[in-house]
Amino acid sequence: MAKRDYYDVLGVAKSADAAAIKSAYRKLAIKYHPDKNPDDKEAEDKFKEAAEAYEILSNPEKRQRYDQFGHSGNSASGFGGGGMNMDDIFSQFGDIFGGGSPFESFFGGGSRSGGGRRVQRGSNLRIKVKLTLEEIAKGVEKKVKVNKQVHCHTCSGTGAKDKSAYHTCNTCGGSGSVRRVTNTILGQMQTTSTCPTCNGEGVEITSKCTTCKGEGLERGEETISINIPAGVSEGMQLSMSGKGNAAPRGGVPGDLIILVEEVQHETLKRDGINVIYDLYINFADAALGTSVEIPTIDGKAKIKIDPGTQGGKILRLKGKGVPEVNSYHKGDQLVYVNVWTPKAVSPEERSLLEKLKDSANFKPQPGKSEKSFFERIKEYFE
Structure with a gap:
């Protein structure tokens, strides 16, 4: 099924500024949030569709490619702009709602994994790939070695010294959030906020890993295969979702941004x-x-x-x-x-x-x- 135009998805004009795009997405996110529409597949699909549209249109570089090439500008050969999961979507809410998502009050946590746990996101990486004219004309698969943050080999990214030092948070029971009931003149009001013990991660570390000092990360090298489509040009940027720096304790990895450089041909x-x-x-x-x-x-x-x-x-x-x-x-x-x-x-x-x-x-x-x-x-x- 063909994707809808991202501007139509958010209900904004192509000339809309960043504030209008953010406001439109905020309204749709609240309207179609899964906690507000349980077991509603249509609402979930619209929730994801709106998140994907916002991911592209809120990023100046991705928006420029979308305006120029359409959906293919960000999704060619597996690059960017599609297949977002719930962790990706909830990780956006800190930006959308200014660090305090309304879902923390109404739905049990904004940036979450599973039962409301806060999910950290790894940073993006940028690399340059040099391509000959022949490679640009035909498309090419490039294998590059990327030096980046990976999960600690000692603790497997948990940040804990051993398994016994890493356990579910006793305060929130692993949900990453705590609920409070307050008596008001209107009756009992229930609110939800980030767990103060684990800072929303849902787990506690009693003894940190000596290799990574509790961060769950270390420097490493990964060989990444990049399928570059034919026809790219000098200065074009492609992105590979989840191929950037790893995030602490099972968070969402960042993206790998690939900048295209053309190698000048001898005669053409x-x-x-x-x-x-x-x-x-x-x-x-x-x-x-x-x-x-x-x-x-x-x-x-x-x-x-x-x-x-x-x-x-x-x-x-x-x-x-x-x-x-x-x-x-x-x-x-x-x-x-x-x-x-x-x-x-x-x-x-x-x-x-x-x-x-x-x-x-x-x-x-x-x-x-x-x-x-x-x-x-x-x-x-x-």
Whole structure:
């Protein structure tokens, strides 16, 4: 089933600012919250849909990619923007409700896991990946080694010295929140707040791990396989959910942000989805015609130069360019023909040229000359 437009999901205009987007999401989150709509699959789906829309539109970089490429801009080949779980969603509430989610009062905790436990989130990581023009044109799988925070090998991320030093919080019973009943003139009022003993984590550590000092984290290295779609461009950022720094004690890991860098090709230049090649031929080949071999993204290709070809002519190799991201459409390779004029000639060559320059065919013919280089470019793109 096709995804709905994120702006339609939140009910805001495409020109909406950050405050309007946050306000719209807040209303939907409260309306469709699972605790308010128990066993309602439709409400749960709308809750997740709204969270996914907010995740993209609240992030300036992700929003820019979405506005430019649509859903494919953030979800291509498993990158970002989809498949959020409840831990991801509840981890947003500290931002949405200013660190004090209304769900703490009404539903038993905002940022939670299971029964209301507070879930910490790992930080995002940014790396650069260099790609050749051939890799960009065809898409590529890159395996990179990332130095990041991982779960402590000694305590497996619990932060405790041993199993006996890590147990369910006695105050909240592992829920991460405590409920209080207050008598008011309107009757008994029940409120829920973060457990003061475990700070909402639902567990207590009586003796910290000596390796990580109770953090549950240490520096490590992970080899990550990145499937980069064809057609990406210089400066584009892709994100892999959950591949960033690990979070303490079973929290939600951050994302891995991949910045694309293009390695300049030796002979080809990229212009959007088109590829440009400057071909240099001598005067004789331009006059008599010839066949030449030129480089393309896919390898060598032979092209024909017609007799009488003028300098500045543009030849087009259809479909030999770069594809658009997540599209079957491909650009072309444009071959700019340049007629090479020698800077120095031998006496014998000079003699031949002296004879040729008086020939009628070698004299410019006003009114019969071909169009200028810029006129050809304009006609090609019109």
